[in-house]
Amino acid sequence: MRLVVALTGASGVYLGVRFLEVLKEHKVETHLLLSRQAEDLIREEMGISPEKVRGLADFAYNEGDWKAPVASGSFLHQGMVVIPCSMKTLAGIAQGYAENLILRAADVTLKERRPLILVPRETPLSALHLENMLKLARLGVIIAPPVPAFYHRPRSIEDMVDFFLGRILNLLGIPNRLNRPWPHSSGL
Template sequence: MSKRIVIGISGASGIIYGIRLLEVLKETDYETHLVVSNSAKLTLAHETPLRFEDLTSLASKAYSIDEVGAKIASGSFKTIGMVIAPCSVNTMSEIASCITSNLLSRAADVAIKEKRRLVLMIRESPLHLGHLRNMVSLVEMGAVIAPPVPAFYTLPKSIDDIVNHSVGKILDLFDIKHSLSNEWQGL
C-alpha cells in the first residue's frame, strides 16, 4: 500500500485540526493530498492568520474543490484512506447520502467504496436525530466518526495540548507514528 493519505478540510469551526494534521504529516514520509471546501477558506481567514497558500503549502499536493477529475476521485489512485478534519455536518450529510457534487465528497465516497479508512472529525453540537442517523449510516458503510473531544485525563495545559491529543488519536487510527500524545499507561 502506498504511503498516501487524502486530507479534506470542510467549513466547520476547528480548522486547526486539519492544519495540525498536515503539519505532523509533513514531517513523515506520507504523501498528503489536500482538498479544501470553499467554506473552509472562510473559516481559515476567520480562525487563523494563515493565507490559503500557507495552508496548501503544508500538503504534498492540493486540489481545487471543483477538480472532480483529480486523481483522488478515482479508486485506482491507491491511498491508505482519508481524514476530513474538521468535518461539517453539511459535508458529512452529503457523504452519507452518496452525493458527490465536489471533490471533497467524491474523494470520501471513493474511500468508502474502495474499503479504505474514512475518518470524519465531526464538529457540531448539539446534534439532532437527522445528524445522528447520517452518522449511523456512515458507520454502517465503514466510516469512522471521530469528533475532536478533549481528554482531560492528560491534564492539558493549553489549547495546543488539546488539539494535539485529538490529532494524535486520528493518526493512531491509521497506525501513523507520532509524538503528539502518549499511550495511556493505566493508573
C-alpha cells in the same frame, strides 16, 4: 504512506491545519482538498491564507478540480480524513451525493473499502446528524469527534489538539508520540 486530507467549513480548521503539519513530520504524502467554505474559515479563524495551508501539503486541489487523481478509484491511497467535517459534508457522504471533489473522494474511498475517518464539529447534534453518523459508522466509517481528553493534563489548546491528532494517527496505524497511552500520559 499516502493520505487524502479534506478541510471543510466547520469551525476548528486549526485541527486540519495542524494535522497537515503533523503528517509532514511523520513523512506522510498528503493530498489536500479544501472546500470554499474551509478557505473562508482559514482566513477568519486563523488569519492566514488558504495558500499557506496548501503549502503544507504535497498536492492540493480545490473542490471543483474534477480531474484531480483523488476523484478516481484507480488512485491508490491508504485512507482519507475529513478534518473538520461539516454537517453538510457529513450528510453528502451519507447520501452518496458526490457534488464536489471532497464528496466524490469520500465516495471513492468508501467504494474502494479504504479507511475513511470523519472529524465532525457541531454541537449540539440533531437526530438527523446522529442518524447520518450512525449510517456511516455501520458502513465502517470512523466517526471521531474532536473531544478533548483531560487525563494528560493539557496546558493549552495546542496540547489538546495534538493529543487528539495522536488518536487519529493511531487509527491510521502511524506510530507517534502525540498520544501516549493511559496511565503514563498523566504522569501519575
